[in-house]
Amino acid sequence: MGTDLKKRIGFLSFGHYGTGRGSRTATAGDSLHQAIDLAVAAEELGIDGAFFRVHHFARQQASPFPLMAAIAARTSRIEIGTGVIDMRYENPLYMAEQAAATDLISDGRLQLGVSRGSPEPALNGAADFGYHPEDGETVADMARRHTARFRAAIAGAGVAQPGEHAYMGGDRLLRIEPQSPGLARRIWWGAGSRATAVWAARQGMNLMSSTLLTEDTGVPFDQLQAEQIQLFRDEWAAAGHGFTPRVSVSRSVIPVVDDVDRMYFGLRSQADSHDQVGTIDGFVSRFGKSYVGDPAALASELAADAAVQAAxxxxxxxxxxxxxxxxxxxxxxxxxxxxxxxxxxxNR
Incomplete structure (x- = not known):
């Protein structure tokens, strides 16, 4: 089952930088400036979104809000977002302030993907940032707790007791400022399984699904992901949140049209042309194939991808x-x- 929403495409950058062979992004500064330039160029092409993966303790994007605010100031139409922010590492109230300010700069174009996060280089990086699970919690529970507090804050809930210097007097709880109306409906949960997609629907968050699922039923990846999307939509309808959710999927799509493309990606067209099954975080997982090759052939393959059609x-x-x-x-x-x-x- 598809969706009545307009079909959108966006780019997703992991923001790698380093001096490896062939790299055009030697430094973090290169990566940030090029991300801004790519977003500007993508908007000129009519691309709908510029999204950034967030990783800590790695040569990748780690602090997305300054980057997204800079893109917002240079563009006018393109959506700007994350895919995803690891909520184990986040101060929910400070993040709420940053998110609201960035959304206001963009005039309401922020689309924030959040999640429990993927494996990180640090042994216990969230603890190094000062965040520890409460008694009886797992780190996944902590990420969901941080998410709930963040979402309440951006929705205008009071979160702090007023002191003697409070502006308005009275005893009402203080909310974070600034507030950006509408942002609360533009939070996405990065779901790695069917069960977490159902959970996200119950919470009223949009669904962001990647190129892997931490489960495997033996069916092709696109079909398993399409099933995940349908379960999400069914649960959303049952919950009655009052607005239409959005669903995204990620794909590696590389058209090979010249010798430069063949030099970089010619071998991948054979190696990555089918699903793979492996283990991540202790779960048997199914990884979706890459789409590399002749543009006409890729167009036909993507048109037949069940999850691409459903999202x-x-x-x-x-x-x-x-x-x-x-x-x-x-x-x-x-x-x-x-x-x-x-x-x-x-999108023009």
Whole structure:
């Protein structure tokens, strides 16, 4: 089952930087400035979204709000978001202030993906940031607790006792400022299984699904993910939240059109052309295939991808270390020759 929402595409950058062979992003500064430039160029192409993965203790994007605010100041239409923020590491109230301010700068274009997060390089990085589970909690429970407090804060709930210097007098709890109306409906949960998608629907969060699921039933990845999406939508309808949710999936889509593409990705068209099953975080997991090759063939394959058809938003992972020029060319080829086959049209 599909959706009545407009089909959107966006790019998803992991923000890698380093001096490895062929890298065009040697430093963190390179990665940040190029991310801004790529978002500006993507908007000019009519791409709908610029999304960024958040990792800590790694040469990747770690603090997304300054980057998203800078993009917001340079653009006017493109959605700006995360895929995803690891809520184990977050101070919910400070994050609520940053998110609201960034959303106001963007005039309501923020789309925040949050989650329990994926494995990080640090042994216990959240503890190093000062966050520890309460008695009886797991780190996943802590991430959900942080998320609930964050969502309450951006929705305007009072969160602090007033003191003698409170502005308004009285004894009402103080809320965080600024507030950005509408942001509360633009929070997405990064769900890695069918069960977590159902949980997200109960909570009233949009669904963000990646290129892997931490379960495997033996069916192709796109079908398993489409089942996850349908379970989410069924649970959402039962919950009666009062607005239509959005659903995104991520795909690695690389059209090979010239010798430069063949040099970088020619071998991947064979190696990554099917699903893989492995283990992550102790779970047997199914990883979706990459779409690499001739644009016409990729258009047909994506049009037949059950989860791509079921979602309203497709996030396209980009090889950010190859630089802005290469990634703009790649996005332009996708926009012209592939995305129309899944029902997309430019946002202009």
């Amino acid at each position: 309203d938003t497709v996030m396209l992972t980009v090889p950010n270390q190859l630089g802005v020029e290469y990634n703009v060319k790649m996005l332009e080829n996708i926009a012209k020759h592939i995305a129309p086959a899944i029902g997309w049209s430019p």
